[in-house]
C-alpha cells in the first residue's frame with residue numbers, strides 16, 4: 240500500500256512538472272514580507288542553440304537596512320515544458336540580493352515571470 244501511494248506521488252509530481260514547465264520556487268512567503276521586484280525575462284532572439292539571460296536583484300543603493308529575501312519565484316510562462324530552466328547563481332533566500340540565470344531548451348524561447356519577496 241505504501242509503495243502504491245509513493246508511486247502515485249511521484250507520478251503526480253512528474254505530471255505537474257510536465258504540464259507547467261520548469262517553474263521554480265525558493266523559500267516561502269512569510270507574513271509581513273512585500274514584493275521587492277517583479278520582472279518579465281524573455282529571450283526570443285533568432286535561432287541560437289541556447290539562449291540565456293541573467294536576472295539580478297540588488298537592494299537600492301544606500302538603503303539603511305536592505306530587505307532580507309524570503310521567497311523567489313520563477314514562473315515559466317511557456318506551457319508544456321518547452322520553456323527554460325531557472326537556477327540561482329549567487330545570493331538567494333536570507334540574503335539581500337539574488338542573481339538568477341535563465342536558460343532555454345535547445346532552439347526554444349523562454350518567458351519567465353520573476354518575483355522576489357522580502358522583509
Ligand SMILES: *[C@@H]1O[C@H](CO)[C@@H](O)[C@H](O)[C@H]1NC(C)=O
Pocket residue numbers: 281282283284287289290291292293
Ligand atoms: C538571448 O540569448 C542569447 C544567447 O545566449 C544572448 O546572446 C542574448 O544576449 C540574449 N538576449 C537577451 C535579451 O537576454
Ligand SMILES: *[C@@H]1O[C@H](CO)[C@@H](O)[C@H](O)[C@H]1NC(C)=O
Pocket residue numbers: 279281316350351
Ligand atoms: C510572456 O508571458 C507573459 C505572461 O504570460 C505574457 O503576458 C507575454 O505576452 C509573454 N511574452 C511573449 C513575448 O511571449
Ligand SMILES: *[C@@H]1O[C@H](CO)[C@@H](O)[C@H](O)[C@H]1NC(C)=O
Pocket residue numbers: 266332333
Ligand atoms: C532562512 O532563515 C530561516 C529562519 O532562520 C530558516 O528557517 C530557513 O531555513 C532559511 N532558509 C535558507 C534557504 O537558508
Ligand SMILES: *[C@@H]1O[C@H](CO)[C@@H](O)[C@H](O)[C@H]1NC(C)=O
Pocket residue numbers: 307333334335
Ligand atoms: C536574513 O535572515 C536570516 C534568518 O533570520 C539571518 O540569518 C540572516 O543573517 C539575514 N540576512 C540579512 C542580510 O539580513
Ligand SMILES: *[C@@H]1O[C@H](CO)[C@@H](O)[C@H](O)[C@H]1NC(C)=O
Pocket residue numbers: 297330333334335336
Ligand atoms: C549580496 O549579499 C551578500 C550578503 O548577503 C554580500 O556578501 C554580497 O556582496 C552581495 N552581492 C552584491 C552583488 O551586492
